[in-house]
Amino acid sequence: MADLSSIKEKVNRMSRSASAMWQLTYDAFIEHDVELISKALEEENKLNTLEDEINKEIIGLGGASFSPNEKSKVIVYANIAGDFELIGDYCKDILERIQIKIDERLLFSEEAVEEFKELYNKTKAALEEVVFVLEKDNPALIKEVLRNEEHIDSLVDKYRHNHNQRMLAGSCTPMSCNMFLNMLDFTAAVYYHIKKISKNILKIT
Numbered sequence: 664m665a666d667l668s669s670i671k672e673k674v675n676r677m678s679r680s681a682s683a684m685w686q687l688t689y690d691a692f693i694e695h696d697v698e699l700i701s702k703a704l705e706e707e708n709k710l711n712t713l714e715d716e717i718n719k720e721i722i723g724l725g726g727a728s729f730s731p732n733e734k735s736k737v738i739v740y741a742n743i744a745g746d747f748e749l750i751g752d753y754c755k756d757i758l759e760r761i762q763i764k765i766d767e768r769l770l771f772s773e774e775a776v777e778e779f780k781e782l783y784n785k786t787k788a789a790l791e792e793v794v795f796v797l798e799k800d801n802p803a804l805i806k807e808v809l810r811n812e813e814h815i816d817s818l819v820d821k822y823r824h825n826h827n828q829r830m831l832a833g834s835c836t837p838m839s840c841n842m843f844l845n846m847l848d849f850t851a852a853v854y855y856h857i858k859k860i861s862k863n864i865l866k867i868t
Contacts, residue, residue: 667733670720670740671800677747678794680709681754685790685853688754689783692761692846693776700758710751711792724834739866746863750790753849753856760842769839772829778822779843782796782850789857796864805864810826815854819847 676713687703690696721741729737773778796804823844830840 666724667736667740668716669799670737671675673717673720674740674744674747675719675794675797677710677713677744678733678790678797680713681747681750682787682790682794684710684736684751684754685783685787688757688761689780689787692764694780695765697762697765700762703754703758703810707751707755710748714744714748717741725745736867739863743860743863744862750853751854753852756849757846760846762838764842767787767838769842771839771843772834773825774829775843779846779850780827782815782822782854785818786850786854789854789861790830791855793860802864802867803823805861815851821849822847 684706687699687706691699691703718741720736724737764771793805796802820828826835826840826843826847829835830837835843
């Protein structure tokens with residue numbers, strides 16, 4: 664029968680897949696490579712499969728004799744798995760925009776590329792820290808992640824303003840502008856779920 668250790672191991676695998684998908688999503692954007700989009704979507708399939716397996720294991724544990732603390736941990740890991748699956752969904756949303764960008768031969772300005780790169784790197788750093796904490800199985804380490812928390816929403820607002828100004832100046836097309844703004848919002852959503860995961864890890868005692 665499945666147990667808490669099995670669920671934790673699957674959550675760790677989800678964390679690695681989410682991190683790999685985030686990297687592949689950025690690489691596909693930078694390199695205009697549809698094969699990288701396919702590889703990123705393979706990681707999303709892994710995330711969906713692992714979340715399904717975790718949920719089935721939790722259902723299977725329904726009659727198990729758990730202490731209140733163990734039951735609490737099971738719920739926390741289930742929530743973390745859900746957030747990793749949602750990170751995969753938002754990556755997929757970005758990948759869909761990248762596919763259109765490639766198909767339509769759309770160009771982003773150098774400024775836009777640099778802005779997305781900065782958001783990507785901040786999000787990547789936070790995600791890698793979460794992966795590290797889960798693999799070390801030391802929830803106390805997550806406090807450092809939360810102390811380093813970036814105010815992504817403020818940065819996204821700044822970059823949205825910058826991009827709208829570029830559109831008004833004729834530096835980009837309305838289609839490119841809308842696509843870029845979508846990518847900013849989806850990146851902010853990925854970061855939001857990383858924060859949720861970090862806060863849930865704090866509940867594991």
